[in-house]
Amino acid sequence: MSVDRVLPTPEARELLELVRELAVKEVAPRAAAGEAAERFPRDLFLLLGASGLLGLPYPEEHGGAGQPYEVYLQVVEELAAAWLAVGLGVSVHTLSCFPVAAYGSREQREALLPAMAGGDLLGAYCLSEPQSGSDAAALSTRAVADGDGYVVDGVKAWTTHGGVADYYTLMARTSPEGARGVSCFHVPAGLDGLSYGTPERKMGMRSSPTAQVRFDGVRLPADALIGSPGEGFRIALAALDGGRLGIAACAVGVAQAAFDVASAYARERRQFGSRIADFQGLGFMLADMATSIAAARALYLDAARLRDAGRPYGTRAAMAKLLATDMCMRVTTDAVQVLGGYGYVEDFPVERHMREAKVLQIVEGTNQIQRLVIARSIVRE
DSSP, X not given: OOOOOOOSSHHHHHHHHHHHHHIIIIIHHHHHHHHHHTOOOHHHHHHHHHTTOSSTTSOGGGTSOOOOHHHHHHHHHHHHHHOHHHHXXXXXXXXXXXXXXXXXXXXXXXXXXXXXXXXXXXEEEEOOBTTBSSOGGGOOOEEEEETTEEEXXXXXXXXXXXXXXXXXXXXXXXXXXXXXXXXXXXXXXXOTTEEEXXXXXXXXXXXXXXXXXXXXXXEEEGGGEESSTTOHHHHHHHXXXXXXXXXXXXXXXXXXXXXXXXXXXHXXXXXXXXXXXXXXXXXXXXXXXXXXXXXXXXXXXXXXXXHHTTOOXXXXXXXXXXXXXXXXXXXXXXXXXXXXXXXXXXXXXXXHHHHHHHHHTTTTSOHHHHHHHHHHHHHHO
């Protein structure tokens, strides 16, 4: 993927060069086979962690790289272009670190963040439930105070890395007070009573396990609570604002990858004595694809810069997620069309990109929810 990027520091430019090298040499060559075999590339996440890429936006004193979100998201885009399961996995892991980094006590940050942000551990984020998706405040998983800790019972659904993660960032109900009754917990894998469902059989992203996480009398110590009791829903919403930018970056990466294949094919494929790229119908299609990718990239970077400046960015994040993922679905569909019959078979990766694009319109809040968030902000203003 050859994108002319404007980066804030020489260090950031060197980082992107490292990521591109890893993406080309280590990630992209394994994507097709990994998806076909539905095999989770855990070793790649260990490699990314060893390269300092699993804690990019978190402080250096806690094992992170201290990079601005503007840089971190472009890393996610590069990885997603090579293999969405890896790029999205990095986004989910970063999301799972956020509550400890932003709301944890000093003791929690010192004890947990070095292994999380340093890449020794891989995280998952448990918010959605079988009957509580878009209406996240309606979750029913309970964490009941018991002695000097909590006992957790319930089921979480649609958990990326479910069953393979080393820890789970859990939102559970500690009181019946609606959104004000939700609290956040850090749950290490391997505890008694913690089990996992069979991974979902999905349209795309088959190498990345998505499974239920089941809590049956799981005992947590008091210091598993992140933030204050009842603060979990606010933590979840703050985490999702950043997570939506991760999904937007993933969408731009997948769309860019599909466009690169389609444009190269259109320049080489000849029909009626000419390159098909020279036909106006296809040339205009490629122009629209390139323009919409650039627009989506500019929007997610604009939201990231607001975040880096400490300014409100939630509405802009919703806009970026909405625009980028709808764009990705359209661009990948058009890429299949450019390749014609070859686009529909597995000889070229665009059919995989098209299947992968659909999930991006759903995860981290459906695009209908993004429109609701944006509309409400307009009404408030």
